Amino acid sequence: MPRIRRIAVSTGGGDAPGLNGVIRAVAISAHWRGWEVLGIRHGYRGVIEGDADGVVLLDRAAVRGIGHLGGTILGSSNRGDPFNYPVQRDGKTIAENVSSRIVRWFEDRQVDALVAVGGDGSLGIAARLGQAGVPRVIGVPKTIDNDLAGTDVTFGFDTAVATATDALDRLHSTAQAHERVMVVEVMGRYAGWIAVHAGIAGGADVILIPEIPFDMDRVCEKIRRREARGRHFAIVVVAEGAKAVGGEMVVKSDGDEFRGHARLGGIAERVAEEITRRTGKESRSLVLGHLQRGGSPVATDRVLALRFGCAATRFLAETDAGGMVSVRRGAVELVSMEEATRHLRTVPLDSGVLQTGRDLGLCFGDEPAGTFLPGAPNSPG
Numbered sequence: 001m002p003r004i005r006r007i008a009v010s011t012g013g014g015d016a017p018g019l020n021g022v023i024r025a026v027a028i029s030a031h032w033r034g035w036e037v038l039g040i041r042h043g044y045r046g047v048i049e050g051d052a053d054g055v056v057l058l059d060r061a062a063v064r065g066i067g068h069l070g071g072t073i074l075g076s077s078n079r080g081d082p083f084n085y086p087v088q089r090d091g092k093t094i095a096e097n098v099s100s101r102i103v104r105w106f107e108d109r110q111v112d113a114l115v116a117v118g119g120d121g122s123l124g125i126a127a128r129l130g131q132a133g134v135p136r137v138i139g140v141p142k143t144i145d146n147d148l149a150g151t152d153v154t155f156g157f158d159t160a161v162a163t164a165t166d167a168l169d170r171l172h173s174t175a176q177a178h179e180r181v182m183v184v185e186v187m188g189r190y191a192g193w194i195a196v197h198a199g200i201a202g203g204a205d206v207i208l209i210p211e212i213p214f215d216m217d218r219v220c221e222k223i224r225r226r227e228a229r230g231r232h233f234a235i236v237v238v239a240e241g242a243k244a245v246g247g248e249m250v251v252k253s254d255g256d257e258f259r260g261h262a263r264l265g266g267i268a269e270r271v272a273e274e275i276t277r278r279t280g281k282e283s284r285s286l287v288l289g290h291l292q293r294g295g296s297p298v299a300t301d302r303v304l305a306l307r308f309g310c311a312a313t314r315f316l317a318e319t320d321a322g323g324m325v326s327v328r329r330g331a332v333e334l335v336s337m338e339e340a341t342r343h344l345r346t347v348p349l350d351s352g353v354l355q356t357g358r359d360l361g362l363c364f365g366d367e368p369a370g371t372f373l374p375g376a377p378n379s380p381g
């Protein structure tokens with residue numbers, strides 16, 4: 001096994017609470033092994049652009065007291081794919097493959113491995129960098145969306161769910177005071193994990209997710225049934241990627257060559273308008289947006305981030321394999337990058353968490369909510 005002397009860390013894609021914990025864990029566990037740790041700033045931009053401050057030494061002092069902080073001390077970027085990097089040519093922005101600059105940097109600086117912290121996009125890029133000549137690549141799964149295959153959980157998710165749940169708790173009182181329907185849009189891209197978990201934790205009445213195209217008749221039926229039972233308000237949680245049966249996801253802007261994914265957003269407003277139109281109930285919509293990515297990680301995300309960071313250096317020290325660190329059935333293991341990025345992990349339709357919601361009488365916009373007859377004693381309405 002080749003001896004490791006120096007490693008690099010990068011954080012790419014949308015930030016997630018816990019990134020600083022991973023950086024701290026990688027740095028400290030690498031220092032114990034006598035390795036030097038370099039942090040690449042803003043994804044790979046620090047190396048690609050060769051800025052004076054594009055790479056920072058992550059010594060013990062640099063990672064002191066950062067574990068509880070949101071964001072990332074290295075910065076991040078979701079327009080920094082080195083295989084499709086925006087460069088200026090003749091006054092125009094064009095895409096260029098600049099990955100060889102990164103490979104050369106690893107050679108010149110004699111950096112033995114890369115720890116790439118990212119979601120599916122960033123990990124796919126890291127895997128390609130490995131194929132292009134970066135010596136060893138270990139991925140660390142990060143995303144509030146919780147949609148990475150190959151791991152049961154990603155850090156950042158629990159914090160996003162806690163933030164969204166807190167928002168739902170607060171919205172209950174104002175919804176009740178004004179007898180309104182509050183429609184809350186949460187993040188999650190093409191997966192409904194945040195919506196389902198926050199919706200159940202926060203006592204939502206309706207949860208709409210990308211995995212279950214919704215029927216407005218069902219949504220309104222649920223609201224009317226509550227109304228009939230004297231519950232004159234309702235909380236609807238809608239994932240940004242949710243869509244009506246036969247409809248399309250609502251996008252703010254399409255993806256481009258530098259940023260693969262479309263920017264989703266706007267479904268809550270449409271659902272709220274439709275509820276008012278069909279039921280006559282006053283409604284309001286709001287988009288929680290990047291609040292869900294900000295702030296300090298909750299304790300479970302802090303622990304997960306530290307576990308992942310330490311496991312990344314442990315795998316570098318004890319094996320000569322590459323791959324992504326993951327947690328499966330509670331244990332940390334290394335899975336291939338291919339497995340981790342092959343497909344998105346969406347909410348299975350037979351998952352326990354969906355079943356729990358159905359047993360509680362929540363409406364997912366498909367079948368009639370609850371198993372009780374409308375109007376029956378103790379019907380969940």
Ligand code: F6P
Nearest residue numbers: 014078143144145187188189264
């Ligand atoms: O993937 C994380 C995420 O927060 C998604 O939930 C959301 O759709 C997207 O990133 C937003 O990206 P941006 O920060 O570019 O607006």
